[in-house]
Amino acid sequence: xxxxxxxEPEQQLNxxxxxxxxxxxxxxxxxxxxQYISKDLxxxxxxxxxxxxxxxxxxxxxxxxxxICLEFPDRSSDVIISSFSEVSDNEYLDPRTAQVAIVDHVxxxxxxxxxxxxxxxxxxxIEEFRCALDAEIxxxxxxxxxxxxxxxxxxxxxxxxxxxxxFELVVLISAARLSPNNFCNGSWRSIWNIEFNDEDxxxxxxxKLLVGAHYFEEGNVQxxxxxxxxxxxxxxxxxxxxxxxxxxxxxxxxxYxxxxxxSYLKLPDTTFKDLRRKLPVTRTLFPWHSTxxxxxxxxxxxxxxxxx
Amino acid sequence: MEAAMGLMRRxxxxxxxxxxxxxxxxxxxxxxxxxxxxxxxxxxxxxEESAKEFILCEYNRDADSYRSPWTNKYxxxxxxxxxxxxxxxxxxxxxxxxxxxxxxxxxEGGVSSVYxxxxxxxxxxxxxxxxxxxxxxxxGRRGYLHEGQWDAIHVIEVGPEDEGTARYCxxxxxxxxxxxxxxxxxxxxxxxxxxxxMSMQLxxxxxxxxxxxxxxxxxxxxxxxxxxxxxxxxxxxxxxxLRPPAELATMKLPDS
Numbered sequence: 027x028x029x030x031x032x033x034e035p036e037q038q039l040n041x042x043x044x045x046x047x048x049x050x051x052x053x054x055x056x057x058x059x060x061q062y063i064s065k066d067l068x069x070x071x072x073x074x075x076x077x078x079x080x081x082x083x084x085x086x087x088x089x090x091x092x093x094i095c096l097e098f099p100d101r102s103s104d105v106i107i108s109s110f111s112e113v114s115d116n117e118y119l120d121p122r123t124a125q126v127a128i129v130d131h132v133x134x135x136x137x138x139x140x141x142x143x144x145x146x147x148x149x150x151x152i153e154e155f156r157c158a159l160d161a162e163i164x165x166x167x168x169x170x171x172x173x174x175x176x177x178x179x180x181x182x183x184x185x186x187x188x189x190x191x192x193f194e195l196v197v198l199i200s201a202a203r204l205s206p207n208n209f210c211n212g213s214w215r216s217i218w219n220i221e222f223n224d225e226d227x228x229x230x231x232x233x234k235l236l237v238g239a240h241y242f243e244e245g246n247v248q249x250x251x252x253x254x255x256x257x258x259x260x261x262x263x264x265x266x267x268x269x270x271x272x273x274x275x276x277x278x279x280x281x282y283x284x285x286x287x288x289s290y291l292k293l294p295d296t297t298f299k300d301l302r303r304k305l306p307v308t309r310t311l312f313p314w315h316s317t318x319x320x321x322x323x324x325x326x327x328x329x330x331x332x333x334x
Numbered sequence: 335m336e337a338a339m340g341l342m343r344r345x346x347x348x349x350x351x352x353x354x355x356x357x358x359x360x361x362x363x364x365x366x367x368x369x370x371x372x373x374x375x376x377x378x379x380x381x382e383e384s385a386k387e388f389i390l391c392e393y394n395r396d397a398d399s400y401r402s403p404w405t406n407k408y409x410x411x412x413x414x415x416x417x418x419x420x421x422x423x424x425x426x427x428x429x430x431x432x433x434x435x436x437x438x439x440x441x442e443g444g445v446s447s448v449y450x451x452x453x454x455x456x457x458x459x460x461x462x463x464x465x466x467x468x469x470x471x472x473x474g475r476r477g478y479l480h481e482g483q484w485d486a487i488h489v490i491e492v493g494p495e496d497e498g499t500a501r502y503c504x505x506x507x508x509x510x511x512x513x514x515x516x517x518x519x520x521x522x523x524x525x526x527x528x529x530x531x532m533s534m535q536l537x538x539x540x541x542x543x544x545x546x547x548x549x550x551x552x553x554x555x556x557x558x559x560x561x562x563x564x565x566x567x568x569x570x571x572x573x574x575x576l577r578p579p580a581e582l583a584t585m586k587l588p589d590s
Contacts, residue, residue, distance in 0.1 A: 050356065051356070056344060214573075239568075239569035239573060240344070241572070247566065248524070248569070249570075250346075283579060286522065287570075293566060294562055301512060302440055304555070305440075306436075306439030
């Protein structure tokens with residue numbers, strides 16, 4: 027066997043190439059399926075070292091882009107893993123509880139928690155806006171998403187102490203539903219950037235909504251939907267701003283859901299029809315018993331075009 | 335192999351090509367199994383002599399050339415390539431003509447190709463292929479799709495005739511992707527692949543083509559239906575589980 031291997035050296039991948047391939051599979055795992063992909067890869071690679079190195083690089087990236095939610099060890103609340111909440115490679119901030127979660131990316135668990143330091147938290151002036159918005163968003167998310175987890179972060183102007191400067195908050199809503207036993211997984215991610223502009227006393231709101239679903243019982247079908255939108259409102263006191271922003275987010279997300287539903291409703295009779303009709307243009311099953319005539323008509327048509 | 339098929343079941347259908355070549359390089363010892371069990375999107379080539387497009391697959395490939403069903407010639411030209419017997423080639427010509435009409439009636443466009451070859455147990459195998467680009471820029475009559483691909487592969491084994499009947503074993507695969515793109519809904523994309531089988535013992539009185547055609551039409555219809563109703567339906571259900579639409583009704587009311 028060893029001889030057979032060495033006779034085809036060009037087909038042998040070096041460990042670095044194997045790691046790259048393994049990472050590609052891990053990063054392209056559908057929502058909630060990276061552990062399954064990882065397990066299958068381990069079997070295929072037959073090289074735990076390569077597998078571990080790929081996992082160490084791919085899991086953090088996957089966890090952040092999928093905005094997975096992990097429970098604190100004391101089960102008091104959840105932390106969203108994302109680039110907005112990242113304090114260091116394995117530390118993620120939960121502003122609501124002012125805690126930093128220490129996570130094991132590959133196992134996808136939060137192993138420890140520590141109180142956030144003052145530098146990691148926004149100033150009390152910003153915190154008023156953040157906290158008011160967090161409360162409104164949490165209320166909305168719990169109504170709209172049965173499994174939704176939300177968080178609000180300050181991503182710019184953490185140290186602004188009083189009116190007169192710009193700052194920016196980010197609202198995340200992450201909802202995942204995993205039912206591998208029913209061969210079905212899905213996730214909804216909302217990312218809202220909220221810019222508070224001091225000069226024109228306005229709040230610019232930009233949203234990115236990402237929805238995915240995977241159904242794989244005796245097949246493999248995936249939905250990918252994404253939508254970007256924006257809106258704006260006036261800068262007000264923390265409580266009124268929070269209400270106005272949450273209303274905009276609620277409305278935009280509801281409209282988007284309605285648009286998704288509309289896309290599904292249009293499928294059978296319009297969109298899908300452009301790929302393949304349910305019935306032939308003749309509206310009856312294809313006349314296989316009298317196909318001789320097709321060949322004949324084709325022959326005649328061919329003859330005619332040739333003679334022309 | 336089981337793990338490889340597990341991966342293929344999870345990885346996004348739009349990445350099938352990349353995933354397959356990655357697996358081939360990771361496990362070259364399983365290359366023939368992988369190539370026969372994983373369906374790849376179909377490719378099309380133009381037969382220069384007849385100026386008609388034909389579909390490429392393993393079944394019309396010999397070395398690096400592909401046989402066109404329209405002229406029975408290999409492209410690029412190939413010395414002593416494999417050809418079906420004269421009798422089978424005649425059936426292949428007829429099947430290509432008829433299937434092109436079938437394709438027209440169901441797909442309003444698209445490319446079709448049929449290939450046949452003798453197998454080891456006195457029967458033969460036929461492969462019916464359809465590739466349709468349903469996008470606005472392709473053959474989409476209604477112009478709803480920003481992107482739309484449908485590939486159908488029907489491989490049917492026909493056993494030897496026995497007392498006027500023959501056994502037909504059909505394996506059909508459909509791979510599709512469709513994307514719509516507009517301001518209110520952003521990008522909406524569904525893609526997937528499913529494969530089903532069907533076997534029948536049929537009288538050959540009306541000819542093989544008739545029997546094969548009816549089975550293909552039936553199974554293709556079933557595949558389309560289950561994609562539409564079951565598979566797309568399940569992803570829609572998932573969206574509604576993530577964010578139940580019941581809330582829509584209350585949302586429309588002003589907050590007063």
